[in-house]
Amino acid sequence: MTARNMLLIGLAGTGLGMMLQVFVQTYTQLVLLRLLIGFFDAGIFIGNMKLIFGCFRRAGAGRWSESSLRPTASPSPWISHSAFP
DSSP states (O other): OOHHHHHHHHHHHHHHHHHHGGGOOSHHHHHHHHHHHHHHHHHHHHHHHHHHHTTSOSTTTTOOOHHHHSOSSOSSTTSOGGGOO
C-alpha cells in the first residue's frame, strides 16, 4: 500500500471516528470508538514514515564516518574550540 493511500484511509477513518463521538451514549462505546480511532491514527503514522523515508537515498543509509560526527564549529561562543579535537 502506498503512503498516499495509507494517509487518506487513516485521515478519513480518524475524521469519521471523531465525528461519531458526538453520538456516544456510554463509556464502553467511547472506549471502543477511541480504539477504532487509534487504529486509523496508526495508519497515519505509518503513512508519514513511509513518506519521509521515501525522501532519502538508501545508498548512504547506515554509513557514518568519523568526520561526519564531529561538529564543524563551536555550538556556542562560550565553549572553546579546543573542546572539539
